[in-house]
Amino acid sequence: MNITKRTARIVIIGAGTAGIAAATRLLEQGFRNIVLLEAENRIGGRINTIPFADNVVDLGGQWCHGKVGNAVYERVKELDLLEDTEDHYETYKCVRSNKQTLPDDIADNLKSIAFNSIPERQAELVEFRGSLGDYITQKYWNEVAKLPPIDRAIAEEFLENFHKFESSVEAADHLYEVSGRGHLEYWLCEGELLLNWRDKGFKSFLRLLMNARSDEADDLGMLKGRVLFNKRISQINWEGAGDLIVRCWNGEVITADHVICTVSLGVLKEQHASMFVPALPEAKVRAINGLKLGTVDKFFLEFAVRPLPTDWPGFSCLWLQEDLEELRASERFWLESVFGFYPVSYQPRILQGWIIGAHARHMETLTEEQVLEGLLWLFRKFLPFDLPHPLRCLRTQWHANPNFRGSYTFRTTYADELRTGAWDLEAPLLDVGGRPRLQFAGEATHKHYYSTVHGAAETGWREAERLNTYYRSRTHRL
Ligand SMILES: Cc1cc2nc3c(=O)[nH]c(=O)nc-3n(C[C@H](O)[C@H](O)[C@H](O)COP(=O)(O)OP(=O)(O)OC[C@H]3O[C@@H](n4cnc5c(N)ncnc54)[C@H](O)[C@@H]3O)c2cc1C
Incomplete structure (x- = not known):
């Protein structure tokens, strides 16, 4: 069967910034069959704004770091949401x-x-x-x-x-x-490197991405009905050229044409050996070992x-x-x-x-x-x-939680020795015809804005664009 933008089954692992950025961009580009599998019972990942004291606090991402070239700032600058700290x-x-x-x-x-x-x-x-x-x-x-x-x-x-x-x-x-x-x-x-979200928290940014109207946790805007919570993935089988098979810890199985994996580097470090069948290529394993997610x-x-x-x-x-x-x-x-x-x-x-x-x-x-x-x-x-x-x-x-295993990433001296970096972590796994099958997003895969929310968002958009480019080039060839 001829797979098109409308029919392509896309599974996104993780509903943090990168997953939400990828999913919303794909929907805007005309893809329809998208589901996000999220291990936690909430969206946001390392953005977690919770009520506390007089308004809210951010347990993870807190400030928008800088303005020029910062995708978060660019997205909200007209809305008066951010303020110098x-x-x-x-x-x-x-x-x-x-x-x-x-x-x-x-x-x-x-x-x-x-x-x-x-x-x-x-x-x-x-x-x-x-x-x-x-x-x-x-x-x-x-x-x-x-x-x-x-x-x-x-x-x-x-x-x-x-x-x-x-x-x-x-x-x-x-x-x-x-x-x-x-x-x-x-x-x-x-x-300004510490722009704060006044009394609203970083989740304001996710709300904008999703086009959600209210502050309610269950208002997922354009992602309504597409995020499955408490769906922790145990295995992604990307063998051959057919369906990818995604297994959840509760035994559920979901098939897909494309998988975009956005789990943190900490999760990859701990689980890549059992999570991917067949094992990931050596260059990607080198990047997983060489880069580090600290606490x-x-x-x-x-x-x-x-x-x-x-x-x-x-x-x-x-x-x-x-x-x-x-x-x-x-x-x-x-x-x-x-x-x-x-x-x-x-x-x-x-x-x-x-x-x-x-x-x-x-x-x-x-x-x-x-x-x-x-x-x-x-x-x-x-x-x-x-x-x-x-x-x-x-x-x-952040480290004790098996869905994160740390806070954010940096470039180690060990990565220098291994001659590896974000480029190896980012590289998609394609089939022989150049079709992206298993893709990687998330802050650690950004060459320059790793460790940040703006970096994570850009990686989600990057992978959405990769699929869009692939399907556009196919339409031209048909
Ligand atoms: C303490 C702290 C402070 C920070 N401060 C700032 C800041 O001030 N400014 C800034 O820009 N950035 C900051 N950051 C970094 C920023 O929060 C992250 O870079 C960004 O949120 C990462 O987004 P992501 O989508 O790459 O990953 P994540 O947000 O980690 O999203 C990945 C998602 O995958 C899910 N997942 C994991 N394993 C599985 C599985 N097996 N199956 C299914 N789902 C799974 C996770 O639950 C998570 O929701 C901070 C982070 C921390 C922890």
Whole structure:
């Protein structure tokens, strides 16, 4: 039978940003037979906006990063949905584990070294053969040497904190696993890097993609009836040239002409060997092994009133060496990777904290009570004043969830060694006639905007366009 745009059966695995972008674009292009299989009981994936305190919080994607060339910004710029975020992530206090707050002039000098290194990297890393950690550490000490003398211990404590902060940007356990050159594959979009969604959250973007009219979770707009929830895929059989066979964990089987797989790199790492029959080509497995999806988790603490004094725009935690050694020998060792707490736009009663890496993965295994107890201990250790008891505390568990297994991706030094990258992860598996059968989308497959929502959306559109181009060229040939 002649398959056409109208009859082609397209199964999209995952209803996160990439899946929704692919499905909505395909429908706009005239494809009709589209279904999204989603393991969770909600859409959005790593966008998860939930009600909390005075309005909402984003457990995953939170800010639109930049304007020029940012597909999310382009889509919403006329709608007045986004706003520049206050500069809490620049003006925060640096507080030491002996409750001493760094004087502003010292903190500002150290912060300016850290912040200036961001644009300067673009030129300097081209020639650099090493990790981002090597680069930042060398650069930092060179610049510190040019300043009026600073207590060496304080400079070291600040550098440690800056490493953690930057590791959260990369989602790396530490910066020594991030490729210096690979870091340049990421393109920054010009313009404010932290644009927030006021009191509405990132789900506003998904609503626009789907053309949904209301805020209700069950309003899927043009995807109504096309998303099947709690459908976790266990296997995709792409053998031969006929139907692809998709198996769910509950035993259900769905056949397709095309499958677009948008599961995270974490899911691929854990499951690709059993998920794909036959096994994926070597180049793709190399990319799955070489690239990495690290862990960044958030804490949200709700208080009855604004918790910090008005001249405290948030704070970063600088550990004294002796305190750190004591901490490492205790049950609370995971607190070493909690690097700071900052306000949330439109949420005056909230503090948002961050934790990275292996300690974040450990934190995810603790009970909520243990987590809260640890954070309260941290506040008492660092802050020169008492914080009120929070009304509520929420933490994320992006790694523990088998449908994510982490937060977002980065380019590793190991990927450099393997000479692999997003291009290998993106490559579709075609039949001998050039028909795309098994396609890959999702943030990790973007060559330049990986780790972001705008990157994920572009990959969904890319794969929709791939199918559209294929069917258009067939129509011309007929
Ligand atoms: C803590 C955190 C903070 C972030 N902050 C920002 C930010 O401020 N700005 C920004 O731009 N980006 C941010 N990101 C990154 C951004 O959220 C992601 O890059 C983007 O949402 C990824 O979309 P995706 O479609 O590629 O993947 P996902 O959203 O992960 O979608 C994949 C979908 O596949 C489903 N799935 C997985 N396995 C299966 C299976 N076996 N069967 C069926 N379905 C399956 C999942 O449930 C999921 O819904 C952040 C992410 C995190 C975690």
